[in-house]
Amino acid sequence: MSDRLNEASLAGLPAGIQQPGYDRGAVTTGIVHLGVGAFHRAHQAVYTDDVLARDPSWGIVAASLRSPDTYDALAPQDGLYTVSVRSQAGEALRVVGAIRQVIVAPRATEELLHAMADPQTRIVTLTVTEKGYCHDPATGALNEAHPDIVHDLEFLKEPKSAPGFIVEALRRRRMAGVPPFTVLTCDNLPSNGRTVKRVLTRFAELVDPELGRFVEDELSCPSTMVDRIVPATSDEDRQRIGEALGAADAWPVVTEPFTQWVIEDRFPQGRPAWEMAGAEFVADVEPYEHMKLRLLNGSHSTLAYLGYLAGYETVADTMADPAFVRLIQGLMDEEVTPTLHMPPGADLASYKRALIERFKNPALKHRTWQIAMDGSQKLPQRLLGTLRDRLRDDAPIGRLSLGVAAWMRYVTGVDEKGAAIDVRDPMATRLRELADRAGGSAERLAGELFGVREIFGDDLPADPRFTGAVTANLARLYEHGSKRTASEFRAD
Template sequence: MRLNDAALSALPASIRRPSYDRRSVTAGIVHLGIGAFHRAHQAVYTDDILRHDPGWGIVGASLRSAGTRDALGPQDGLYTLAVRSGEGEALRVVGSIGQVLVAPEDPQALLARMSEPRVRIVSLTVTEKGYCHDPATGELNEDHPDIVRDLANPSAPASAPGFIVEALRRRREAGIAPFTVLTCDNLPSNGRVAKKVIDRFAHLRDPDLGAYVEAEALCPSTMVDRIVPATTESDRAEIAAATGLSDAWPVVTEPFTQWVIEDRFAVGRPTWDEAGAEFVADVEPYEHMKLRLLNGSHSLMAYLGYLAGFETIAETIADPGFARLVGGFMDEEVTPTLAVPPGADVTAYKRALLERFGNLALKHRTWQIAMDGSQKLPQRLLATVRDRLKAGAPIDRLALGVAAWMRYVTGVDEAGHEIDVRDPMAARLREITRSVGPDADRLAPALLRVREVFGSDLPADPHFTGPVTAALKRLYADGAKRAVEASL
């Protein structure tokens, strides 16, 4: 039997399911980028508050493919969340998503939903590349193909900025207050990035519209934290066996979850704090801790671990050399750059991270984390690099992480096998790496000239280029595992 509203009564009593009448829920949120992370994080917080706050149901939207809609449509938007740890597994069915739209199939349907007066929040998990921005500067990439297309055809957009600005225009024309734009992606000052991008896009469309969006659209920043590996066929089979129901797209995650939100909303907000979210005046200290410690460590392990032959993060951190590398990276290179939030225990946070990385129940693949590195490196590693260089401090482990990315994007691993490099700049990176070959003295400067990643400052600083080139030489000469051991 397929999971859906009618089948909820067939679930074992031990499995949690929506505690509210789903028929009473109305949509107050449109979420762009209805992927696994959103369904393991924001949709769960929302599910927890709908019993007493039913005006905040979610309409999800895929900006690219129909996969999520095709999976969840026959299930009435329901899906199973599996929370796994060394202590076992807890299952629940989440019901906060009432509808999933596919933007390329019918952009007008999505714009109509975003223009409804009762929709007061448009949230996003579109990954770094979905903002169509320059990761090194945070500015809108005006040459991005989706931006060029949307400026030429603004009433039928394809990009997240295009949809947001067109919906805001329609609301203004109809006399409806603007929604709050709530980004939940791993970007430093993500609200400010989103604001900068949509303001510029609106100004490019029309100066009068730009002035309106700049004055009226609110984009609070957030920090989100939960590890969510890609769902596998094995996950589907195990969850079906436990629930007795077929679920086309369950989600697997860890017990830990955190959501810190800047308390700045245009027309009301859900009571997410009652489900454990934190509303604060300034998110930046929290996001720096998370981006630099968790995400930075993840990227360090993803590239080096993949090259060393480790399939998952848990396997990588179980290696004593990698455990010491990550511990030293967090303690000696990242922590000195942090402004720790009031009341936060950074030592306990780092200890918890190491335990989370080692969760064998989560098969979080190094290859998955390695995706989109050209978009991730500026936030996860290079921001820390800049702070370290400004302080005149060493960057040995950071440089090794950057060099590992360079080695990874050549598309050939240490055994000579092809790497499936998934990155919006993959074609350009491939062209660069093939033109110079596997020579660190040529490869490092060639990749450092990719301004969208490294900006103009880092390639001109020998305190950065020297350690990165030296680390890349070690990776070619000794391999990732020995390079990690030699770095201790």
């Protein structure tokens, strides 16, 4: 296996491997994507790849805002990479060609801004994770003290953050009389389009009030809901996929058969016919967003913290334990579903059944540690919004509060056997300091962490129903451990 996957090697791939069904030489750029990680390459880029034969003007220029790793992997491959769809039935491989170019923003800042300001670019998509918006997760407002925001406001032409790049590109388009591109976030934020519009408008106001009014009045930020489980790629995946291709792929992506994309249809400069690839365009994304954030992501985070503490490496390992299956089914049915208000025809029962099967998929090695990353940014969207709704209705919160308690136990940085946990979180240092101050006391730890306003706001720490339930569950985790706590769980 000496060949590298690239344009020249496509013709020699085995017959069973799907390839781009269009002339890549005819593809031009219509989309700039910020945050070229595995999820984008397994989701939005696949939808776009499916429709480029219909309209080749929607090719993607993909940018990494931090690491050069994706560029280093894909540039020698002419932007090509493999998507592996794995299930218990086996593995299907396809080569995706929608990404025309990869840019590393810190090394080519002006090149990225030029691509975004180009009139051909009609959409800017984002998968920069919750922390990439430099906002306060508890309020959804721009964090004006964020170091990247402080930097970008001083050095407009050398931005580091996603808001900085977008607003500088919009400023250039406005100066040139070019209409703004549509900003399409595909991250797990509440009302993600409106949240991003709020963040960008405020940043633009701080640059120039006139620019702020332009962004407020002219910029379209449709809301979206994206759903596909994409574990981190392993060396074993690279080896297996390379052998199947007969060519080395430095960074394939592995995913599940299920995929969903629900989009608010507001694209003043046009859009690809993503509906031809299975995307659903709707007038209001919010019900679907709540369904996914609360059922899938809320369950995923709960499984990640409890599963990691229980010693399980993957979600599938955790779901092989019947106690965790019962816990998650109860979380979905009894605590999350009553907070959802779906449009007619939406089949929540089928969606929940599918989630359980997806979580159990042993072909996906989705590590609990990976899902546990950046919990300070994820908790408000995945669990705390549901908790607020349940408290408003004076309804039980036993399982939801257990998920929060498991996060608290996890961010202490020490597992149930006394081994160190590699906590990856933008607030990791602060959280560890608070945990150390608590000295191993569940009550003191809960009290210290409730004081992190950026996560819990002012309302939840003031509600004894919330603080009491979380503290009691945290004490159970300390006393009995995650496995026993899950197996002995009884609803309030």
